[in-house]
Amino acid sequence: xxxxVEINKSKTISYKDDIIEYFEEVDSISKKEDYxxxxxxxxxxxxxVRVASTSYIDEKILDAIHENLEINAYMILKDxxxxxxxVKRFDERRVAIIREVDELANNFILIDxxxxxxxxxxxxxxxxxxxxxxxxxxxxxxxxxxYFWNRASKEKLINEISKVIESPFPPxxxxxxxxINVIKSSDEEYVxxxxxxxxxxxxxxxxxxxxxxxxxxxxxxxxLNENNFTVxxxxxxxxxxxxxxxxxxxxxxxxxxxxxxxxxxxESWLNSIKIEESREISLNEITSPSIESMENQEPYEYxxxxxxxxxxxxxxxxxxxxxxNAKKSSLYNEHKVYEDKKKKWxxxxxxxxxxxxxxxxxxxxxxxxxxxxxxxxxxxxSEIKKLEEKINQKENISKPKYELPKVGVLYETxxxxxxxxxxxxxxxxxxxxxKHFKExxxxxx
Amino acid sequence: MxxxxxxxxxxxxxxxxxxxxxFEESPYIxxxxxxxxxxELEKQLIEKELSPSAIKNIIQKLESIGVLLNRxxxxxxxxxxxxxxGKYGLEMFxxxxxxxxxxxxxxxKRESYISKNRVDSIKKxxxxxxxxxxxxxxxxxNKSFKVIKLEADKYxxxxxxxxNIKLHFKENMWQYSIEKKLFPMDKxxxxxxxxxxxxxxxxxxxxxxxxxxxxxxxxxxxxxxYSDNITIDGYGTFxxxxxxxxxxxxxxHDAQQWLLYLLKKEIEKKERYIxxxxxxxxxxxxxxxxxxxxxxxxxxxxETILHKFGKDSKYYWLLQSGIDLYPxxxxxxxxxxxxxxxxENINLENDFVSKFNMHNPKDxxxxxxxxxxxxxxxxxxxxxxxxxxPKITLVTQALDxxxxxxxxxxxxxxxxxxxxxxxxxKKKEIVHSRYWIFDNQEFYKTNNSLDVIKVDKHNxxxxxxxxxxxxxxxxxxxxxMNVLGEINNG
Numbered sequence: 001x002x003x004x005v006e007i008n009k010s011k012t013i014s015y016k017d018d019i020i021e022y023f024e025e026v027d028s029i030s031k032k033e034d035y036x037x038x039x040x041x042x043x044x045x046x047x048x049v050r051v052a053s054t055s056y057i058d059e060k061i062l063d064a065i066h067e068n069l070e071i072n073a074y075m076i077l078k079d080x081x082x083x084x085x086x087v088k089r090f091d092e093r094r095v096a097i098i099r100e101v102d103e104l105a106n107n108f109i110l111i112d113x114x115x116x117x118x119x120x121x122x123x124x125x126x127x128x129x130x131x132x133x134x135x136x137x138x139x140x141x142x143x144x145x146x147y148f149w150n151r152a153s154k155e156k157l158i159n160e161i162s163k164v165i166e167s168p169f170p171p172x173x174x175x176x177x178x179x180i181n182v183i184k185s186s187d188e189e190y191v192x193x194x195x196x197x198x199x200x201x202x203x204x205x206x207x208x209x210x211x212x213x214x215x216x217x218x219x220x221x222x223x224l225n226e227n228n229f230t231v232x233x234x235x236x237x238x239x240x241x242x243x244x245x246x247x248x249x250x251x252x253x254x255x256x257x258x259x260x261x262x263x264x265x266x267e268s269w270l271n272s273i274k275i276e277e278s279r280e281i282s283l284n285e286i287t288s289p290s291i292e293s294m295e296n297q298e299p300y301e302y303x304x305x306x307x308x309x310x311x312x313x314x315x316x317x318x319x320x321x322x323x324x325n326a327k328k329s330s331l332y333n334e335h336k337v338y339e340d341k342k343k344k345w346x347x348x349x350x351x352x353x354x355x356x357x358x359x360x361x362x363x364x365x366x367x368x369x370x371x372x373x374x375x376x377x378x379x380x381x382s383e384i385k386k387l388e389e390k391i392n393q394k395e396n397i398s399k400p401k402y403e404l405p406k407v408g409v410l411y412e413t414x415x416x417x418x419x420x421x422x423x424x425x426x427x428x429x430x431x432x433x434x435k436h437f438k439e440x441x442x443x444x445x
Numbered sequence: 446m447x448x449x450x451x452x453x454x455x456x457x458x459x460x461x462x463x464x465x466x467x468f469e470e471s472p473y474i475x476x477x478x479x480x481x482x483x484x485e486l487e488k489q490l491i492e493k494e495l496s497p498s499a500i501k502n503i504i505q506k507l508e509s510i511g512v513l514l515n516r517x518x519x520x521x522x523x524x525x526x527x528x529x530x531g532k533y534g535l536e537m538f539x540x541x542x543x544x545x546x547x548x549x550x551x552x553x554k555r556e557s558y559i560s561k562n563r564v565d566s567i568k569k570x571x572x573x574x575x576x577x578x579x580x581x582x583x584x585x586x587n588k589s590f591k592v593i594k595l596e597a598d599k600y601x602x603x604x605x606x607x608x609n610i611k612l613h614f615k616e617n618m619w620q621y622s623i624e625k626k627l628f629p630m631d632k633x634x635x636x637x638x639x640x641x642x643x644x645x646x647x648x649x650x651x652x653x654x655x656x657x658x659x660x661x662x663x664x665x666x667x668x669x670x671y672s673d674n675i676t677i678d679g680y681g682t683f684x685x686x687x688x689x690x691x692x693x694x695x696x697x698h699d700a701q702q703w704l705l706y707l708l709k710k711e712i713e714k715k716e717r718y719i720x721x722x723x724x725x726x727x728x729x730x731x732x733x734x735x736x737x738x739x740x741x742x743x744x745x746x747x748e749t750i751l752h753k754f755g756k757d758s759k760y761y762w763l764l765q766s767g768i769d770l771y772p773x774x775x776x777x778x779x780x781x782x783x784x785x786x787x788x789e790n791i792n793l794e795n796d797f798v799s800k801f802n803m804h805n806p807k808d809x810x811x812x813x814x815x816x817x818x819x820x821x822x823x824x825x826x827x828x829x830x831x832x833x834x835p836k837i838t839l840v841t842q843a844l845d846x847x848x849x850x851x852x853x854x855x856x857x858x859x860x861x862x863x864x865x866x867x868x869x870x871k872k873k874e875i876v877h878s879r880y881w882i883f884d885n886q887e888f889y890k891t892n893n894s895l896d897v898i899k900v901d902k903h904n905x906x907x908x909x910x911x912x913x914x915x916x917x918x919x920x921x922x923x924x925x926m927n928v929l930g931e932i933n934n935g
Contacts, residue, residue, distance in 0.1 A: 047769075048769045069756075074766070074769065074770060092757040095762065097766055135776075141774075142772060142774075144770070145770045145771070148770055149770065157759050158757070158762070165717045165718055166717040167718055168717070168718040168719050168766075168767040169720060169767070169877045170872070170874065170875055170877050170924070171873060172877070172924060173923055173924070175923070
């Protein structure tokens with residue numbers, strides 16, 4: 001039997017059947033454009049401009065409204081506080097009647113009798129505008145008027161912000177329109193769902209929808225059917241196509257082309273990856289709890305690496321070692337003290353035996369004539385008796401609690417004893433020694 | 446309305462020698478009572494059995510003192526003339542205008558008695574007598590006197606001072622006063638007082654709007670008070686005080702400016718958004734309340750009203766927003782359209798009702814927020830008559846709070862007489878569009894309220910072209926259908 005040494009182990013696990021959700025790029029053509037066309041239209045408007053915005057409004061649009069003093073400007077903003085810089089741009093020098101409508105969820109601009117519906121908020125420098133001619137713009141016009149007169153909580157009239165002033169019209173409800181209708185929420189099932197490339201919209205992907213995408217073109221979710229689509233709270237009876245998109249898919253790892261760039265749903269959506277065929281993962285050394293279990297020692301876990309078909313895990317099993325704070329056992333010292341004391345007592349007894357023999361010799365040679373015979377006899381006998389008593393007296397030295405091991409070296413901490421051995425053939429003896437131990441005891445290398 | 450015109454006139458003190466009649470109490474007054482001619486007198490005296498010589502003496506006496514003149518009894522109204530000759534001091538107002546006196550005597554004072562024989566050439570000087578004014582009363586004791594003769598050219602002007610004459614116009618009557626004494630006078634035509642600017646049909650001063658454009662009180666009350674120096678032909682120049690003078694716009698343009706001013710005030714008072722309909726309503730109400738404006742046939746013109754305010758005024762936006770953000774354009778095409786042209790003297794049956802494609806509807810519903818004044822109910826009454834008195838349900842708001850008790854009473858009378866079932870709702874609860882619904886199947890939306898029909902005694906006029914658009918009920922507002930549901934469910 002040889003020396004006890006560490007053992008190198010390995011294991012291959014397949015993850016090919018694991019199913020992941022990921023985005024796969026469909027196209028990267030963007031439909032976003034700047035506002036120049038809209039700005040030109042505003043500058044040439046004759047009558048009114050009406051803006052509905054869920055955010056503050058891009059300064060270039062506001063500049064155009066400022067430039068055309070002929071037109072009357074009206075705005076509804078979702079939040080005066082968040083759109084503060086838009087609200088502040090209007091006063092008696094350029095009046096716009098601005099109202100705050102909390103439930104506003106869409107962005108659009110009515111310029112005279114045409115309109116543009118924007119997919120994204122108007123604080124963005126580029127946007128996706130949908131043009132509505134006169135016949136369709138009237139739907140947006142009605143919705144604007146509905147929000148303005150019925151749903152506003154605050155208004156800025158010239159310079160002052162106050163509660164809205166009483167409407168000249170009786171309250172009126174929404175009506176069924178041909179092109180654009182306001183809905184309560186986008187809960188119904190759609191054919192396609194597009195969300196922005198932003199993980200905060202991730203939960204929306206849990207909705208029941210046949211096809212799901214994210215798009216760099218979007219800042220708000222978009223729900224598409226074949227002949228209509230929903231953005232914000234508008235259901236628009238028009239066909240709409242998003243070109244820039246990544247489609248959400250769900251597949252086994254082995255079925256995903258490893259040459260394909262994908263974006264796993266659960267990862268950051270900023271970077272794409274490729275599926276790996278195989279990867280080796282070197283695990284940390286594992287200290288076996290016992291010398292016997294070393295051969296079968298597995299890692300506590302096989303750490304998972306996603307997006308890899310199979311992983312080869314490698315690790316090293318090392319035998320148990322005594323802890324660094326273990327000191328050579330005090331048992332050794334106890335035994336030394338005991339042995340020393342015992343030796344000394346034995347040496348002293350030898351001396352007493354020699355003295356006893358001498359005394360006995362003297363006794364046998366004692367001359368009765370000696371006038372002091374009796375006195376000497378008595379004395380010798382007394383001394384012999386004392387010596388015999390002393391010699392026969394049981395040694396009064398306590399033994400250490402345990403014997404010292406026959407193999408290895410014994411170490412200890414406050415709680416545990418460690419018998420450090422070097423070879424496997426010492427192991428049996430070490431285990432024998434272990435049987436007598438009532439304390440915590442480990443065999444280490 | 447009060448006018449006070451004052452001017453300074455000269456009071457001259459003259460001294461003359463002449464003959465003056467002082468009118469005193471006398472038994473002759475009683476004798477001459479009821480007698481106007483010499484013949485009647487003689488007949489009376491004969492009846493009293495006076496001798497012819499006594500009668501002759503009396504006649505001669507009366508002739509000599511001027512009581513009998515050309516066989517007529519004259520000059521006894523103020524007393525029986527006692528003729529005296531002597532030296533007199535006379536205070537006399539001097540006036541060369543057409544005022545009610547040329548020269549009015551103020552006071553005569555006998556200075557001393559002078560024997561007629563001691564004056565060499567006593568003769569009548571009609572001119573002077575005329576100038577002095579023949580007959581007068583002393584301002585001090587109100588006793589009448591009459592200067593009959595002056596010794597020719599024998600008056601001396603002693604002193605000259607000023608006095609104030611005031612012409613008063615009050616309760617449609619002219620009087621003048623001098624030194625707190627009031628005298629009747631002939632009327633001066635107000636057109637002369639106001640330089641040809643008096644409107645006799647409205648009894649009001651025609652005035653340029655710009656003259657009072659800053660005077661809110663005048664513009665609202667249609668009365669003005671002011672002071673001004675005026676010159677009246679033949680009467681000279683006066684310092685005038687004019688109080689509560691009724692005023693009327695001079696021209697149609699002035700009327701329009703005036704109405705716009707009042708309308709602006711109404712708008713400012715409301716301090717809220719105003720729809721075109723409500724503005725139209727305010728416009729009509731103002732014209733109803735101000736007949737002096739209504740006479741100019743002003744046409745409602747939103748743009749003109751709007752331009753009274755600048756774009757930096759919130760009132761501009763309180764009006765314009767209702768136009769720019771008008772929410773009730775459905776874009777639907779009506780099934781049919783009835784057009785009633787603006788016209789005076791129309792016959793509602795022939796010129797109005799017959800244009801609707803129906804005969805004697807049994808059931809008639811009007812949903813209109815703006816039927817709340819007497820003029821509207823008068824028009825409704827006429828429409829009901831023309832329609833053959835169908836069962837009528839009217840959905841509208843409460844009566845205008847500013848209407849008088851009389852108007853409210855008259856409205857109640859029309860409601861009761863015509864069996865109008867009036868469903869009163871808050872203005873906000875009534876749909877904005879106006880509907881006329883016949884027999885629950887013909888739904889007409891109209892652009893004007895009932896005030897477009899002006900009922901003036903027997904003349905009925907349509908003030909503006911009015912359209913009635915016929916729609917399918919599926920195209921109507923849900924809010925309207927709710928109201929109709931309420932009506933039909935009782």
